[in-house]
């Protein structure tokens with residue numbers, strides 16, 4: 001990780017814009033495609049100003065056709081470009097599912113490396129902003145299950161910029177999930193210029209010997225709040241920000257769980273088939289005998305994300321996370 | 332292509348019936364009924380925007396400017412037909428008999444808002460673009476299989492024609508001669524993307540050629556042209572002649588949704604100009620004036636009636652019982668699974684009586 005000296009204060013959205021800007025400047029082969037990303041600057045303004053700066057040939061408003069522009073980006077990636085495509089909301093990625101599943105993720109394997117797909121698919125995800133239905137999905141596990149695509153999900157501005165640059169430089173397809181709820185919820189100092197956050201590496205946010213709490217994206221503030229509350233009660237947590245959902249940072253998790261012996265996993269996605277299951281099997285494989293309690297999951301339910309009138313009931317809350325921490329402590 | 336698909340019009344913006352063949356269609360009774368429906372849904376739309384601004388409902392998609400397309404097409408339906416609206420077509424749904432309270436509930440984040448009144452075959456608004464198009468093809472095909480005379484109408488925007496589902500739905504309906512009317516409202520923008528960048532075809536109607544179904548282009552701000560052509564397409568559908576595609580040329584005056592700022596991508600003076608040139612209500616008002624039938628008191632009366640209806644719906648929406656978390660779990664399957672039951676049990680126990 002190379003650190004530049006100057007910093008600036010950015011929201012998560014602005015940090016992504018900054019990462020895209022730097023890469024558009026840095027590499028001729030980087031090209032942005034998506035719905036409403038040009039003149040409009042994206043519905044969340046992530047690409048604000050970029051079309052003006054780099055031209056309509058590099059920041060391209062596509063027709064309303066996810067299968068079309070993701071498929072086209074695969075062709076462009078195989079032919080010398082580094083496309084970064086925007087899916088307006090993760091819930092609208094499904095028309096492109098076929099292109100990602102049957103082509104983006106396996107072209108390298110099918111051709112034994114002759115054709116490759118160095119592309120980034122950006123998608124805001126998650127509930128909690130009173131958005132209409134389908135705008136709130138958190139279906140990252142559909143993609144972690146897909147062999148041949150990496151999945152990253154930053155929780156803060158620093159990681160967002162560093163991961164974006166790393167994703168664009170990665171030789172393989174990367175799904176870049178953006179926590180809508182955290183887009184503008186805070187600002188932080190972010191280095192100017194180019195730096196990367198390594199894909200596949202998580203980050204320890206707090207240190208504690210009692211419980212390992214694992215979360216990512218928009219669930220980080222929830223996990224942190226619960227950990228703070230529990231600290232008042234004398235329970236100290238390692239809060240781990242996974243940052244990359246595939247491949248998972250095995251060492252970070254195992255070292256922490258071997259120390260604490262207790263795990264709480266927090267994710268917004270549905271419980272069954274969620275990344276929590278993968279984490280538990282990892283712990284089972286690598287830290288089974290260190291465990292003092294069965295790992296707990298605090299997740300969305302096995303139900304479609306409900307309309308926003310119900311979303312406060314669907315989303316994991318600090319209260320639910322704190323209850324899970326207490327449960328593993330009492331076991 | 333524009334020549335192959337001329338824009339069909341019955342009344343021009345001056346309020347004149349453009350051809351003698353339509354003189355009998357344009358009666359005082361029809362004009363007044365179309366006008367009052369358009370005024371009613373416009374008032375609903377404005378009310379909803381104001382509720383959103385006050386934080387009393389969530390993000391809202393307004394349709395002002397598209398009233399003629401929605402009213403003319405919905406009034407052409409029979410009570411037993413199917414309707415497949417998008418998030419911008421609740422004007423049509425209201426005209427077809429949807430509950431105003433439920434439409435408000437939908438925009439206030441409640442699944443209850445998707446339930447149509449008894450006996451009304453209105454699908455929930457399609458949020459993922461174009462996904463409703465194959466549904467309409469299928470529901471209409473089912474009516475045909477059952478041997479009824481019922482048809483379906485399917486609404487979608489210009490942007491929707493870029494999705495695969497549009498083409499797959501039209502092809503399916505064409506192969507199986509589904510009794511369905513594909514009703515496109517070409518408001519010329521998909522959020523910020525103008526139709527000229529959405530497609531390289533001069534018209535949407537011409538896409539019907541590929542599926543060998545009739546395609547027409549109409550003035551979507553002319554409620555009579557909309558009513559006439561939708562009625563014709565429905566009649567063909569009922570006669571076993573299969574689907575049709577209608578392209579109604581229109582314009583949304585306002586934002587894409589309350590979360591959108593149209594000034595980012597278009598000059599809103601243009602929208603003001605469009606309003607002056609094409610307002611569908613103004614057109615009927617002018618006809619009434621030309622005929623010496625316009626009556627301020629009557630307009631006031633219908634507006635007051637609509638306002639009362641809308642205010643009552645707002646009150647019903649706001650006094651509706653609060654969201655019950657059990658709804659999340661209870662409607663996933665007919666018979667719940669053990670995972671859902673376990674999650675429900677543990678969750679309801681944890682939140683207890685304080686509801687959090």
Ligand SMILES: Cc1ncc(C[n+]2csc(CCOP(=O)(O)OP(=O)(O)O)c2C)c(N)n1
Nearest residue numbers: 092419458459460488489490491520521522
């Ligand atoms: C599959 C899908 N992709 C993207 C979106 C986000 N989105 C919502 S409305 C819209 C534009 C739709 O334009 P159009 O079909 O012309 O209908 P209009 O909104 O103008 O009525 C977009 C891109 C979506 N809802 N579904």
